[in-house]
Amino acid sequence: MALPNGPVTPSSEAEAALFDLVDVYDRAYEAAAAELSLSPAQACVLGRLDERRGMGALAEELGCDASNITQIVARLEALGLVTREPNPRDRRARLVARTPRGNEINHRFATAFTFARTAVGRLSPDEQDQLTALLRKALG
Amino acid sequence: MALPNGPVTPSSEAEAALFDLVDVYDRAYEAAAAELSLSPAQACVLGRLDERRGMGALAEELGCDASNITQIVARLEALGLVTREPNPRDRRARLVARTPRGNEINHRFATAFTFARTAVGRLSPDEQDQLTALLRKALG
DNA sequence: TTGTTTACTTGAGTGCATCAAGGATCATTG
C-alpha cells in the first residue's frame, strides 16, 4: 500500500480533515484497482480511454513522461484490455482504445471504487452543494 | 509525477471536486518533497519521527510491510537524515530517530508543503468549520 | 532535398512495494 501523503503536523482541524480525506480516498482507489488485479496507474489510464486517443494525449493529460505511458499501455495491452493501432492519418502515432474486455474491467472498476460516491452520499443535496462550493473556493 | 487517482466519470459535482482536491493535494505533496530531493515516501517517514521509534511501529502506522520501511529508512540513513540505533531494551529492535539535518529537512518540507495551509486559508473561520464538519460526515 | 520537429519506443537507472525466507533475540512453557 502506498504510504500516505500525510501532513506532519496539521495546524488546524480543517487541514487534518483534508489529509484524512486524501488518505482514505487514495487507499480506496488502490484497493478498488487491486480487486481487479490492476495497479492504480493502470486503472487510471484505462479510465481515460472512453475515446480512442494517442499516447501523447494521455501523457499530457496525466502530466507524465511519454515513455511512462508507453510502458503502462504495453502492460494493459498484454492483459488484453487495450489495443494500440496505427493511426492512418499519421503513421508515427498510435491510437489506443479499450477492448471489450477493457470496457468490462473499466466498468467493474468504476463500480468497485465506491468511496467518492459513498462519501458524497452521506451528505444531503444541500450539504453536497456546500461542500462543492467550499472545495472550489479552497482550491482557489 | 504520479498518475492521478481519477474517477473515470464523476457522477456529481461534489465527486468531481473531491477528485480535484485529492489530485492537487497529491501533486503538491510530491512537488514539496521533490524540492528537497526526497521521494514522497521518504518525506512521509521522515515526518513521522518527531519521537524516536521502532521500525515496526512505523510499518504499522503506515500500513505497509516492514521490509518496505527497512528500505526507506536505509535510504534516509544514507542521506544522513536519520539514525538507526540499537534498542537497549530489546536487541532485536532498532530505534529510528532524525538527525539534526533530518530535523532541518523535515522542517523545510513542512514549510514547502503549503497546499493544505493555503487551501484552508482561503476560507473564513466559519467556512473552515463547515468544511471540517462536512468532510467528517462524508468520511462516515 | 535537407533539416527540423513530432510521436513514440528503447534502455538504463532509481525507488516503492510485496512476498518468501532467514537470523537474531525475546518470551514462554514444560
Place this chain on the structure above:
DNA sequence: CAATGATCCTTGATGCACTCAAGTAAACAA
C-alpha cells in the same frame, strides 16, 4: 534451564512506476 515458538528486522527476488537520454520513423518546412 532448555526447547519451542513468537517477534523484530533484514535480505533477496520480483514487478511496476517513473524519469532521463538516446534513438527511429514519419511528418513538415524551407
